[in-house]
Amino acid sequence: MPKDTSIKSVLIIGSGPIIIGQACEFDYAGSQAALSLKDEGITVSIINSNPATIMTDKVIADNVYLLPLNTASLEQILQEQQIDAVLPTMGGQTALNLCIEADEQGLWKKYGVKIVGVDIAAIEKTENREAFRQLMVDIGVGVATSKIANSFLEGKEAAQTIGFPLVIRPSYTLGGKGAGFVHKKEDFDAALSRGLQASPTHEVLVEQAVLGWKEYELELLRDNNDNVIIICSIENFDPMGIHTGDSITVAPAMTLSDRCYQEMRNQAIKMMRAIGNFAGGCNVQFSVNPANEEIIAIEINPRVSRSSALASKATGYPIAKIAAKLAIGYNLDEIENQITKTTSAYFEPTLDYVIVKIPRWNFDKFKGANRELGLTMKSVGEVMGIGRSFIEALQKACQSLEIGRAGLGADGRQSRNLEEIMHSLEHPSWDRLFHIYDAMSLGVPIESIRKVTKIDRWFLNQIQDVVNIEIELRRYTLNNIPEDFFFTLKQRGFSDTQIAYVLGNVTEEDVYQRRKALGINRVYKMVDTCAAEFAAKTPYYYSTYEGENESIVSDKKKIIVLGSGPNRIGQGIEFDYSCVHGLLAAKESGYEAIMINCNPETVSTDFNMADKLYFEPVFWEHVREIIDLEKPEGVIVQLGGQTALKMAEKLHQHGIKIIGTSFNDMDIAEDRGRFSDLLKELDIPYPKYGVAESAEEALEVAHEVGYPVLVRPSYVLGGQGMSIVINDEDLEKAVVNLLKNLPGNRVLIDHFLDRAAETESDSIHDGEDVHIIGMMEHIEPAGIHSGDSFAVLPPFDLSESVISQMEEYTAKIARALNVRGLLNIQFAVKNDKVFVIEANPRASRTVPFIAKAYDVPYINIAAKIMLNVNKLSDFTIERKLKGYAIKEPVFSFDKFPEVNKELGPEMKSTGEAIRFIPDLQDPYFKHLYREKSMYLSK
Numbered sequence: 056m057p058k059d060t061s062i063k064s065v066l067i068i069g070s071g072p073i074i075i076g077q078a079c080e081f082d083y084a085g086s087q088a089a090l091s092l093k094d095e096g097i098t099v100s101i102i103n104s105n106p107a108t109i110m111t112d113k114v115i116a117d118n119v120y121l122l123p124l125n126t127a128s129l130e131q132i133l134q135e136q137q138i139d140a141v142l143p144t145m146g147g148q149t150a151l152n153l154c155i156e157a158d159e160q161g162l163w164k165k166y167g168v169k170i171v172g173v174d175i176a177a178i179e180k181t182e183n184r185e186a187f188r189q190l191m192v193d194i195g196v197g198v199a200t201s202k203i204a205n206s207f208l209e210g211k212e213a214a215q216t217i218g219f220p221l222v223i224r225p226s227y228t229l230g231g232k233g234a235g236f237v238h239k240k241e242d243f244d245a246a247l248s249r250g251l252q253a254s255p256t257h258e259v260l261v262e263q264a265v266l267g268w269k270e271y272e273l274e275l276l277r278d279n280n281d282n283v284i285i286i287c288s289i290e291n292f293d294p295m296g297i298h299t300g301d302s303i304t305v306a307p308a309m310t311l312s313d314r315c316y317q318e319m320r321n322q323a324i325k326m327m328r329a330i331g332n333f334a335g336g337c338n339v340q341f342s343v344n345p346a347n348e349e350i351i352a353i354e355i356n357p358r359v360s361r362s363s364a365l366a367s368k369a370t371g372y373p374i375a376k377i378a379a380k381l382a383i384g385y386n387l388d389e390i391e392n393q394i395t396k397t398t399s400a401y402f403e404p405t406l407d408y409v410i411v412k413i414p415r416w417n418f419d420k421f422k423g424a425n426r427e428l429g430l431t432m433k434s435v436g437e438v439m440g441i442g443r444s445f446i447e448a449l450q451k452a453c454q455s456l457e458i459g460r461a462g463l464g465a466d467g468r469q470s471r472n473l474e475e476i477m478h479s480l481e482h483p484s485w486d487r488l489f490h491i492y493d494a495m496s497l498g499v500p501i502e503s504i505r506k507v508t509k510i511d512r513w514f515l516n517q518i519q520d521v522v523n524i525e526i527e528l529r530r531y532t533l534n535n536i537p538e539d540f541f542f543t544l545k546q547r548g549f550s551d552t553q554i555a556y557v558l559g560n561v562t563e564e565d566v567y568q569r570r571k572a573l574g575i576n577r578v579y580k581m582v583d584t585c586a587a588e589f590a591a592k593t594p595y596y597y598s599t600y601e602g603e604n605e606s607i608v609s610d611k612k613k614i615i616v617l618g619s620g621p622n623r624i625g626q627g628i629e630f631d632y633s634c635v636h637g638l639l640a641a642k643e644s645g646y647e648a649i650m651i652n653c654n655p656e657t658v659s660t661d662f663n664m665a666d667k668l669y670f671e672p673v674f675w676e677h678v679r680e681i682i683d684l685e686k687p688e689g690v691i692v693q694l695g696g697q698t699a700l701k702m703a704e705k706l707h708q709h710g711i712k713i714i715g716t717s718f719n720d721m722d723i724a725e726d727r728g729r730f731s732d733l734l735k736e737l738d739i740p741y742p743k744y745g746v747a748e749s750a751e752e753a754l755e756v757a758h759e760v761g762y763p764v765l766v767r768p769s770y771v772l773g774g775q776g777m778s779i780v781i782n783d784e785d786l787e788k789a790v791v792n793l794l795k796n797l798p799g800n801r802v803l804i805d806h807f808l809d810r811a812a813e814t815e816s817d818s819i820h821d822g823e824d825v826h827i828i829g830m831m832e833h834i835e836p837a838g839i840h841s842g843d844s845f846a847v848l849p850p851f852d853l854s855e856s857v858i859s860q861m862e863e864y865t866a867k868i869a870r871a872l873n874v875r876g877l878l879n880i881q882f883a884v885k886n887d888k889v890f891v892i893e894a895n896p897r898a899s900r901t902v903p904f905i906a907k908a909y910d911v912p913y914i915n916i917a918a919k920i921m922l923n924v925n926k927l928s929d930f931t932i933e934r935k936l937k938g939y940a941i942k943e944p945v946f947s948f949d950k951f952p953e954v955n956k957e958l959g960p961e962m963k964s965t966g967e968a969i970r971f972i973p974d975l976q977d978p979y980f981k982h983l984y985r986e987k988s989m990y991l992s993k
Contacts, residue, residue, distance in 0.1 A: 832846070
């Protein structure tokens with residue numbers, strides 16, 4: 056049937072600030088759904104408290120409410136807007152829980168709002184562990200033996216009945232919070248207590264543990280005619296026992312027999328139909344016994360999930376966009392296929408390539424954290440590699456991780472400690488994949504690795520093949536590698552850097568030139584969802600080594616925007632927001648906008664956001680060859696955080712134009728030593744500092760500048776490696792540790808301004824004029840990372856003299872650094888004197904916050920200035936903020952209960968929310984102000 060014409064206005068509930076287990080995949084889903092509904096002439100309202108996302112931008116929705124996610128906020132919207140329907144399936148568990156709460160309070164009924172995309176009964180059946188288990192039994196779908204427990208005594212009785220090992224799964228939680236395996240009786244009591252406390256209903260499922268079984272996911276869509284299609288099958292490289300968010304995953308499934316896959320399909324469709332009569336998306340997780348292919352259901356999520364974003368990018372099928380249209384009444388055969396533009400959406404994608412997702416962790420931010428992976432998700436982001444084979448995709452994903460790896464191995468980062476390697480295989484953490492490669496390199500048999508990891512032998516054979524190729528490569532020199540073998544190396548995903556490392560005495564550039572001389576060139580294939588059965592219209596590409604290049608270069612002027620890679624602490628969704636606006640500004644300015652990024656969760660990697668999307672690692676070799684092909688006017692690095700900035704030097708060395716601020720000027724700001732020298736020239740106060748390349752030099756500097764001192768490496772983001780020390784012994788330890796982890800880097804020793812207030816300014820400079828877009832005052836003092844601080848816009852407690860100094864120094868630095876575009880400066884204020892701590896001539900995490908608070912598209916303005924198509928004088932800027940806006944950091948310490956939660960110079964927050972207050976008499980602000988007074992008096 057066609058769309059429901061009674062629905063003229065829809066409210067989409069967002070997922071709130073980024074936390075571990077609920078990240079920017081919901082920003083992507085909500086944004087896609089909003090645009091899809093707007094295409095149908097529907098008025099879209101969004102509620103979300105996250106200022107860093109593109110979802111809360113005016114380019115996405117008609118009405119954006121940056122409000123706390125609670126029923127009071129919902130009622131405010133329902134009073135102000137005529138809402139016909141609410142779509143709660145795009146905002147993860149947060150949105151579903153809020154929808155249920157509003158339903159229980161009678162809000163939807165009171166305002167005549169219908170719930171679309173899911174029904175309350177379906178949510179209850181899937182979130183309540185016992186209801187789900189019973190439903191599966193009723194419809195004949197296998198489940199693990201389990202019992203529900205609402206008390207400590209019931210849990211003990213269940214464990215006695217089922218036996219060990221077992222798993223505890225709390226009801227109504229996200230990201231596996233509170234879940235865990237119990238291998239022996241002595242550990243059960245503590246695990247049960249954790250699970251009961253984690254569940255908002257004080258309910259857990261005590262379940263048989265199917266450790267070592269294989270894990271799969273299917274992504275489904277269903278319409279009002281009860282047509283169901285499978286969008287994607289996803290196989291976990293890691294067996295049962297590791298949360299899917301922490302598992303390496305592969306699409307399509309690699310090791311399923313056809314019989315097992317067809318049975319899994321049938322069961323998934325049966326499950327979706329059984330949980331309720333609704334049209335929308337669904338994610339189903341299964342476990343399969345590798346011995347006999349027995350299938351059991353793990354869970355079903357009647358909403359878009361982390362895997363939905365992955366499946367969308369893997370297949371090119373826009374799940375959230377289609378699910379939104381299904382929710383308002385359309386059937387699958389009535390919706391246009393977004394890829395071919397000539398067929399309908401009623402089809403199942405067919406892939407002639409492989410995708411591999413690898414999670415990204417930030418254990419370095421949580422000193423003392425238990426790094427072993429299990430049922431509680433711990434990763435903060437993910438990357439996806441696309442290739443013609445599993446191993447090519449795997450190597451590309453490794454190159455995308457931003458952890459200094461040039462691929463799976465063969466890059467000088469290998470471990471040779473067999474005892475450490477074998478322990479890692481048995482106790483999986485972030486590096487187990489690399490240790491599998493290392494074990495094979497040392498001659499450990501595949502069967503020994505399989506027994507300890509329970510990873511399917513097919514995957515291990517693939518990795519062994521790569522190890523064998525590396526061994527063969529050692530027989531050659533660069534000039535006598537046979538052409539066909541060189542081609543094989545590249546088809547297997549080996550980077551030029553890896554090849555250079557194995558050969559020895561040659562550089563990456565040498566390998567690149569030799570490869571080009573042999574005519575071995577990367578080509579680009581289209582992600583077309585239908586294995587080229589139908590002509591695709593979508594400009595979405597990945598690279599490989601074959602004959603035909605499908606990326607046709609236009610004669611338009613082009614701009615490339617470099618993305619920010621995987622989300623991690625210190626570099627989050629705010630940079631993707633910036634990249635999206637960079638693309639929009641380039642398109643509005645008449646350029647063909649090209650995106651390079653490898654993060655499947657983000658809006659920037661939506662195939663209809665850029666004129667051309669290359670889903671590739673933001674890794675020099677890949678970026679270089681896209682530039683060689685497309686020949687852009689220039690590359691924007693200012694919007695993609697440290698990932699893109701790190702590429703600036705290579706671009707500069709190869710004569711590739713950097714759009715906006717030049718490499719040299721950015722480097723002055725990034726190199727803490729050069730920057731302090733500049734401040735000295737400009738007569739701008741800054742903390743006394745010195746540079747050291749050894750612990751001995753650091754001690755000399757510290758004695759000269761005076762304790763306490765801030766120790767930090769040059770070229771860092773998110774405060775990584777920073778620490779405040781108060782004596783020689785602590786300083787020596789800090790410096791030795793830094794130089795060990797960052798060989799060749801210089802260490803900066805700054806005098807730390809104790810009990811100083813911290814402030815920030817963000818500005819735009821067009822070469823002539825400087826416009827300060829926002830000044831913020833932190834609640835926490837200097838010494839706590841700005842990303843972990845509550846920031847108030849505009850300042851609330853600064854004298855006119857301090858504000859005047861901040862304005863003067865901002866203008867001086869912007870001009871001295873020849874900034875074209877954005878500039879963020881952080882200040883310390885003590886006794887009404889302003890000191891400059893650092894300057895960042897790029898997009899910062901605060902610009903989206905300021906843009907949302909003032910309702911001004913600052914990134915778009917800055918991007919057009921960077922592109923040299925506009926000056927500041929071309930824009931009429933009207934700020935709409937009444938009162939104050941507060942940036943609230945949000946943490947995920949619940950995932951790491953054992954770590955020190957004290958804040959310091961190294962950033963630990965995973966996301967942020969925004970809160971508006973009318974004036975300084977607001978009770979919430981008064982509480983924060985008391986905190987500030989306490990901090991500064993300590």
